[in-house]
Amino acid sequence: MKQLLVLSTALLVSFGSFSQKLVKDIDKKVQLSEIKSHLYFLASDELRGRNTGTLENEIAARYIAERFRSYGVKMAPGMDSYFQPVSLIKEVSPQKATLSVGEKTFNLGDDMVFYSSTNGTFSGEVIYVGFGLEDDLEGKDLKGKIVVAKAGNGNPDERLTPYTIQKQEMVEAAGGLGLVELYKPGRYPWKLIQYYFSGEKYRLDKGEVGGKSTFPSAWLYDSGDVLAYFEESDGALATITIEGKNNLSISVPNVVGYIEGTDPTMKSEYVMISAHLDHVGVSKADGDSIWNGARDNGIGIANMLTAAEYLSKNPPKRSVAFLACNAEEKGLLGSRWYADHPVFPLEKTVFDLNTDTGGYNDVTKVTVVGFNRTSVTPLFVKSAQAFGLTAIDDPLPEENYYDRSDNVSFAAKGVPSVSYDPGYTEMNEEITKYYHQPTDEPNTLDYEYLTKYSKSFIYAVWLIGNRTEEIFWEAGDKYEEAGKALYGVE
Structure with missing residues (x-):
């Protein structure tokens, strides 16, 4: 027993000594100049957002x-390049559309936007269904009708589009011709809704040859009397006309690679590093119209590349995989595609460490979105402390950032995931003046802080890559059951 205790103590001392040496090595070799160079290229005007x-x-x-x-990062097994093609449908919004009901006509843009659509004329009786939720539709004959519902579910704090998708699927399955939701401005003004739904939209191409005709689903501006009008128009004839809608099939690249681990057994498992490479491009504004995206998500890609350079020379026991995913700003499409078409088996992917940031306002912190959701929380505390930082949980859980970034594509499949981001403690002007703005340029960043942050990130990856204790969701997490199914956990 004494010998076992002595051996255990010796191993702990040895590991602690190695960790200290590693921290010193990371501190010495990770250079500010490299991080800065990545960001000045990725967020340059020449890359136009x-x-x-x-x-x-x-x-x-x-x-x-x-x-x-x-850096010597390997191509994934079975691939002959670093690129994973992501198949998308690019939807060009209708150029002209009207909704006519009785004596009223509603026009595209002024009164109406489309969540999904296809060219054509659709005529049928109006049927008003309240919020159009499952209970509201029960027992109603929707076949051949234009279904009118209030947007959302009545809770102003919940997002509206998930309910639009649910309603659209139910109405289409029941034989309805189209869905019209009445939107009364609250949290988001109508101008913002118009901007969000106009122009180009993207979705994953799931084998739709030439672009599948899409079910007409519109939002109608309720200025105050529109709801009452439709309540009174139940059974009246309505006609939707749509022109100029176009769908195109395109392919965009995810970038994938890996570093092989050092342990003969553990190297068959992967710690995934993910970050999105896209931003939002160029606006139509006068003056500076390029949204450079230094913070969102130039920091994430610079961080990934810095980790790749260091870990290629100092790999952990597990292999480290990299996913620079595309089309995050279009709906997490690149990471969703990867999760459906994994290059590295998901059941062998033990963790996803994502980076996605709109900015930072506390250079003493690292904000880990999902901080307490997995078994590796102590490692985040340790990795931050090693470089003079403090790891904290998401201070704005009501914004549901966890489910709004690429980490959720892994979480939904069961892979424990977090987003390890630069520090923020509130949503204030220091964030909003840069978030999705032309001001988000590389010369506005604090590179001393970002270098410390990147060092702590690399150490976190290394600690997870060497962890021998269980890596899993905390009990009761909403993704725990998906994890049990993925890994075969009882």
């Missing part, structure tokens, strides 16, 4: 791939 589907977006992907090549 790296919008999905543009040449500049492809140049950013090529830059990442060539950095991987220079």
Whole structure:
């Protein structure tokens, strides 16, 4: 027994001594100049905001791939390049559309926007269904009718679009011709809704040859009397006309690679590092119209490349995989595609460490979105402390950032995931003046802080890559059951 205790103590001392040496090595070798160089390229005006589907977006992907090549990051097994093609449908919004009911006509833009649509004329009786939820639709004959519902579910704090998707699916399955939701401005003004729904939208291409005709689903501006009008118009004839809608099939690149682990057994498992490479491109504003995306998500990609450079020379026991995913700003599409078409088996992916940030306002902190949701929380505390930082949980849980970034694509499949981000403690002007703004340029960043942050990130990856204790969700987490199914846990 004494010998066992002595051996255990010796191993702990040895591991602690090695960890201290590693921290010193990371501190010495991770250079501010490299991080700065990555960001000044990725967030340059020449890359014009790296919008999905543009040449500049492809140049950013090529830059990442060539950095991987220079660091010795390997191509994934079975792949002959670093690029994973992501198949998308690019939807060009209708150029003209009207909704006519009785004596009233509603016009595209002024009164109406489309969540989904296809060209054509659709005529049928109006049926008003309250909020259009499952209970509201029970027992109603929707076949051949234009279904009118109030947007959302009545809770002003919940997002509206998930309910639009649910209603659309139920109405289409019941034989309805179209869905019209009445939107009364509250949290989001109508102008913002118009901006969000106009122009180009993207979705995953699930084998829709030439672009599938999409069920007409519109939001109608309720200025105050529209709801009453439709309540009175139940049974009246309505006609929706849509022109100029176009769907195109396109392919955009995810960038994928890996570093092989050092342990003969553990190297078959992967710690995933993810970050999105795209941003929102160029606006139509006068003056500076390029949304450079230094923070969102230039920091994430620079962090990934810095980790790749260091870990390629100092790998942990587990292998480290990299996913620079595309089309995050279009709905997490690149990471969703990867999760459905994994290059590395998901059941062998023990953790996803994502980075996605709109900015930071506390340079003494690291904000871990999902901090207490997995068994590796102490490692985040340790990795931050090693470089003079404090790891904290998401201070704005009501915003549901966890389910709004690429980590959720892994979580939904059961892979324990967090987003390890630069520090923020509130949503204030220091965030909003840069978030999705032309002001988000590389010369506005604090590189001393970002270097410390990146060092702590690398140490976190290394600690997870060497952990021998269980890596899993905390009991009761909403993704725990998916994790049990993925890993075969009882």
